[in-house]
Amino acid sequence: MTELAPSDVADPLVVRTVAVPDVGPLADLLPHDDPRGAMSWIRRGDGLVAWGEAARTDVAGPDRMARADAWFADLGRRAVVRDEVGVRGTGAVAFGSFSFSPDSPAGGSLVVPRVVIGRRDGVSWLTTIETGARVGPRPSLARERSAAAPVREPRGVRSLAGALEPAAWRRAVADVVARIRAGEAAKVVLARDSWASADEPVDVRSLLRRLAGDYDSCWTFAVDGLVGATPELLVRRERGLVASRVLAGTIRRTGDDDADLARAATLARSSKDLEEHEFAVSSLAAALAPFAATANVPEVPSVLHLPNVMHLATDVTAVLDEVGDEAPSSLALAAALHPTAAVCGTPTDVAARIIAEAEGMDRGRYAGPVGWLGADGDGEWGIALRCAEVSTDDPRRLRLFAGCGIVAASDPVAELAESEAKLVPVRSALGIG
Numbered sequence: 001m002t003e004l005a006p007s008d009v010a011d012p013l014v015v016r017t018v019a020v021p022d023v024g025p026l027a028d029l030l031p032h033d034d035p036r037g038a039m040s041w042i043r044r045g046d047g048l049v050a051w052g053e054a055a056r057t058d059v060a061g062p063d064r065m066a067r068a069d070a071w072f073a074d075l076g077r078r079a080v081v082r083d084e085v086g087v088r089g090t091g092a093v094a095f096g097s098f099s100f101s102p103d104s105p106a107g108g109s110l111v112v113p114r115v116v117i118g119r120r121d122g123v124s125w126l127t128t129i130e131t132g133a134r135v136g137p138r139p140s141l142a143r144e145r146s147a148a149a150p151v152r153e154p155r156g157v158r159s160l161a162g163a164l165e166p167a168a169w170r171r172a173v174a175d176v177v178a179r180i181r182a183g184e185a186a187k188v189v190l191a192r193d194s195w196a197s198a199d200e201p202v203d204v205r206s207l208l209r210r211l212a213g214d215y216d217s218c219w220t221f222a223v224d225g226l227v228g229a230t231p232e233l234l235v236r237r238e239r240g241l242v243a244s245r246v247l248a249g250t251i252r253r254t255g256d257d258d259a260d261l262a263r264a265a266t267l268a269r270s271s272k273d274l275e276e277h278e279f280a281v282s283s284l285a286a287a288l289a290p291f292a293a294t295a296n297v298p299e300v301p302s303v304l305h306l307p308n309v310m311h312l313a314t315d316v317t318a319v320l321d322e323v324g325d326e327a328p329s330s331l332a333l334a335a336a337l338h339p340t341a342a343v344c345g346t347p348t349d350v351a352a353r354i355i356a357e358a359e360g361m362d363r364g365r366y367a368g369p370v371g372w373l374g375a376d377g378d379g380e381w382g383i384a385l386r387c388a389e390v391s392t393d394d395p396r397r398l399r400l401f402a403g404c405g406i407v408a409a410s411d412p413v414a415e416l417a418e419s420e421a422k423l424v425p426v427r428s429a430l431g432i433g
């Protein structure tokens, strides 16, 4: 059993969910420009936004997700809940994000917000979460948003170099290709960072608006200053059903629809990309197997079209073997599935070591699980891609990330161009794309 540190044990949560009239675009509802206070999980207009902190736990180390999961399970069991809506995402929820590496000082956290607004299939709701057994007045959207500050667009944004200059990163890719060709690993996902600096603190609400609008089919997330729109779903648990969207294998878009259709066909036939993709699907399927005796894994990937790139995509579904309290929560599943070969490589341990040696940086929470968890264990966890982290030291600065799967047939110049394409969503949202 995971022990809870005394500081992690909070008063019982008092949770109330009420239906509200349609709330409009979710990203417009966040009232404050505090970069670390905004929480978001939006896709195709549905999802959750949240703010405030009823409770939080900060964790680090190899069992960081297990500790956070146990902490929230305990809070959920003791919570006093009045839920008048009763759909996925109502009642007590927590948002979280966790470091890619178990050794990273970034660790991770789960935050139980004070206010959550959600929408799903035309139903909108408001949840308030209090501590200290106070039963406040009936939740009211107008009251919660009464002090809303106007959204500020980013101004004076400049791009700055990351840990490795582009040419140095290209050389790092070439070295990794050589190591793969020498038989050290089969696939390694190599990432790079870059910085952006603005004239004033960045209002993450403007980024969320742009990302949720431009990348509608992605999951637009914000947790503790990590903001992005990921196309990759690590795991969703909804009752006994599990779903995952595995992506690996990429081609850039040209902006010309006919040319892009031809490029999609090229991607679907590219042996280099199909190999890269297969490693990612196999790693996910192998990690899922202990929890679901049978999984539906399509044999051939489809092509996912995003505004900046196209990816090979496989949607995996499965039914959990265990039900009820015995079933692993969505966060426990995320912990078991992370890191897939979409962000690490094959074999996992060798790839992780090569990443630590070759990237010249700590990934922080980039490429780690990000998402939300309900008190019943259901929830959704994406892989934190196409994202930026607001600096804790200076809210005018953001660190952007992009990575590429490297296999024996990879070309360093093409991989650098691919990483640039993957930086486009956040750069455009900042006005520098």
Ligand SMILES: C=C(O[C@H]1C=CC=C(C(=O)O)[C@@H]1O)C(=O)O
Pocket: 189, 191, 232, 247, 248, 249, 250, 311, 341, 342, 343, 385, 386, 401, 402, 403, 404, 405, 406, 422
């Ligand atoms: C590691 C990233 O993308 C992954 C997801 C989709 C396609 C990928 C690729 O083709 O390399 C990567 O595996 C990233 O966006 O930083």
